[in-house]
Amino acid sequence: MSAVRKGAGRLWSVRIAGGVVGLLAGVFLAATVWAQQLVADLSSHLIAITTGFTGTEVVLFGTTDGAGDVAIVVTGPRTPVTVRRKERIAGIWINARSVRFEQVPGYYMVATNRPLDQFVGRPVLERHQIGLPNLQLGPREQLAPDQLALFRSALIRNKQRAGLYGITLGQVAFLGERLFRTNIYFPANVPTGLYNVEALLIRDGEVVSAQTTPLVVSKVGFSAEIYDFARNQPMIYGVAAVIGAIAAGWLAGAIFRRV
Amino acid sequence: MQVYLPIAEMSVNALLVLGMGGLVGFLSGMFGVGGGFLMTPLLIFIGVPPAIAVGTQANQLVAASVSGVLAHWRRGNVDVKLGVVMLLGGMVGTVVGVWIFSILQRIGQIDAAITLSYVFFLGTIGTMMMVEASRALIRRRAPTAKRGKLHRHMWLHGLPLKMRFQRSKLYISALLPAGIGAVGGMLVAIMGIGGGFMLVPAMIYLLNMPTGLVAGTSLFQIIFTTAMATLLQAATNQTVDVMLALLLLIGGVVGAQFGTKAGGRLRGEQARLLLASLVVAVALKLAFDLVMEPNDVFTISTRMS
Numbered sequence: 001m002s003a004v005r006k007g008a009g010r011l012w013s014v015r016i017a018g019g020v021v022g023l024l025a026g027v028f029l030a031a032t033v034w035a036q037q038l039v040a041d042l043s044s045h046l047i048a049i050t051t052g053f054t055g056t057e058v059v060l061f062g063t064t065d066g067a068g069d070v071a072i073v074v075t076g077p078r079t080p081v082t083v084r085r086k087e088r089i090a091g092i093w094i095n096a097r098s099v100r101f102e103q104v105p106g107y108y109m110v111a112t113n114r115p116l117d118q119f120v121g122r123p124v125l126e127r128h129q130i131g132l133p134n135l136q137l138g139p140r141e142q143l144a145p146d147q148l149a150l151f152r153s154a155l156i157r158n159k160q161r162a163g164l165y166g167i168t169l170g171q172v173a174f175l176g177e178r179l180f181r182t183n184i185y186f187p188a189n190v191p192t193g194l195y196n197v198e199a200l201l202i203r204d205g206e207v208v209s210a211q212t213t214p215l216v217v218s219k220v221g222f223s224a225e226i227y228d229f230a231r232n233q234p235m236i237y238g239v240a241a242v243i244g245a246i247a248a249g250w251l252a253g254a255i256f257r258r259v
Numbered sequence: 260m261q262v263y264l265p266i267a268e269m270s271v272n273a274l275l276v277l278g279m280g281g282l283v284g285f286l287s288g289m290f291g292v293g294g295g296f297l298m299t300p301l302l303i304f305i306g307v308p309p310a311i312a313v314g315t316q317a318n319q320l321v322a323a324s325v326s327g328v329l330a331h332w333r334r335g336n337v338d339v340k341l342g343v344v345m346l347l348g349g350m351v352g353t354v355v356g357v358w359i360f361s362i363l364q365r366i367g368q369i370d371a372a373i374t375l376s377y378v379f380f381l382g383t384i385g386t387m388m389m390v391e392a393s394r395a396l397i398r399r400r401a402p403t404a405k406r407g408k409l410h411r412h413m414w415l416h417g418l419p420l421k422m423r424f425q426r427s428k429l430y431i432s433a434l435l436p437a438g439i440g441a442v443g444g445m446l447v448a449i450m451g452i453g454g455g456f457m458l459v460p461a462m463i464y465l466l467n468m469p470t471g472l473v474a475g476t477s478l479f480q481i482i483f484t485t486a487m488a489t490l491l492q493a494a495t496n497q498t499v500d501v502m503l504a505l506l507l508l509i510g511g512v513v514g515a516q517f518g519t520k521a522g523g524r525l526r527g528e529q530a531r532l533l534l535a536s537l538v539v540a541v542a543l544k545l546a547f548d549l550v551m552e553p554n555d556v557f558t559i560s561t562r563m564s
């Protein structure tokens with residue numbers, strides 16, 4: 001009974017958190033809209049990972065005050081990642097060199113209405129970390145630049161393989177002169193946490209307007225219960241797992257005795 | 260049908276996992292081995308992180324062993340006394356194994372160490388079993404061949420602390436089954452497997468135990484070592500995914516029941532030859548992976564090391 005109530009409580013707290021984030025975004029929007037040449041919002045500010053979660057799509061839509069290009073940058077929570085390189089030692093491939101990156105986004109995607117190099121220069125891209133080549137990952141080790149570049153591209157390649165970094169630029173579609181929209185896809189293995197969705201309006205090679213919208217990715221319901229249980233009471237979780245397994249084995253044995 | 264695994268943080272096809280559990284459970288019931296040595300590579304193959312594959316596996320092996328033991332128990336094929344002695348050794352082995360695991364993890368070589376130990380143990384034991392079982396089959400075909408000695412004496416039988424195991428009709432040193440249990444416990448901790456593929460031949464060839472009792476007794480012992488491994492993994496690494504374990508064990512317990520029945524129809528030598536071929540095949544596959552240049556020599560890990 002209490003577990004059920006706790007579950008419902010958690011679901012509510014997540015909903016409220018999502019709502020508050022949305023509200024904040026709304027207030028932020030309203031307060032700055034008079035000066036903003038770009039306004040954008042998401043179809044949802046909360047991605048709920050339930051037991052049946054297989055990935056989801058969020059629609060970003062917005063409007064500009066006229067000419068210009070739009071770039072959307074979605075960045076997941078940043079965590080440390082270790083990249084290891086295997087080398088052949090005594091005939092077998094084992095991990096040899098490793099490099100740790102401190103600030104690696106769990107998710108990264110860029111969408112634009114036309115190829116980046118057609119409307120914006122390198123300095124702007126670097127300053128706003130637009131595009132994978134300009135993403136700052138915070139390598140900890142001091143390495144020769146060519147070696148570091150190898151590890152860096154390996155990290156990005158592995159993330160792309162996992163579907164967490166965009167392989168190509170996403171497409172921002174303009175509906176008429178000012179209205180634009182794009183779909184952002186989040187795969188089933190999307191990491192949880194607070195995401196930043198940045199919309200940039202670029203005119204004559206400069207960012208003239210920018211807006212950041214938060215997005216929460218959170219486990220809810222049964223999968224959240226299990227995750228919290230395993231994190232907060234690991235020992236009791238382990239005991240429960242063992243008892244459950246013994247019961248299941250016993251049950252199956254009892255059922256099959258009749259057969 | 261996709262199901263999201265809360266600890267592994269990924270979505271898998273439920274039917275695929277159920278099928279994998281069923282297949283491995285069938286083999287487990289048939290040969291009296293836990294089947295972990297097959298399940299770990301299978302889980303990693305479908306994209307489950309190795310640490311979670313190992314931890315979850317220990318959990319599902321508890322269920323598979325319980326249901327397997329029940330079937331053997333009803334046939335009176337469990338030597339509890341011998342099992343308990345093995346278990347005492349197994350506890351010590353598990354603790355030592357966890358200690359070794361943590362050292363390997365610290366120096367960043369746990370993956371290679373796991374694969375190498377798989378190749379080594381599976382390769383050696385598989386080959387030995389294969390040779391022995393083929394010989395036994397040939398001997399059976401040629402009845403004129405000289406009969407082997409009923410009981411061979413090795414230095415192992417001169418060890419102190421002799422104990423009588425009535426059920427198995429053995430009078431041997433307690434250190435022997437305890438030592439076998441200890442090695443089994445280490446395998447549970449390091450490789451995330453029940454260790455049945457090692458326990459079964461060791462009990463047959465080193466203890467000279469009656470073959471009929473081996474499967475039940477090793478499963479009995481495996482229940483406890485895997486339960487302990489589950490606890491340790493859940494408490495220290497949080498790598499036990501109960502959702503994944505549930506899927507695996509539903510498939511596993513059902514498969515194990517059919518496997519036990521099928522195993523009853525097989526002759527000892529045939530079953531051993533089949534198991535040996537399977538073990539050698541897995542060892543060869545893993546050895547191949549270790550020697551072949553990987554598609555990408557770089558790997559990434561988000562876990563703290």
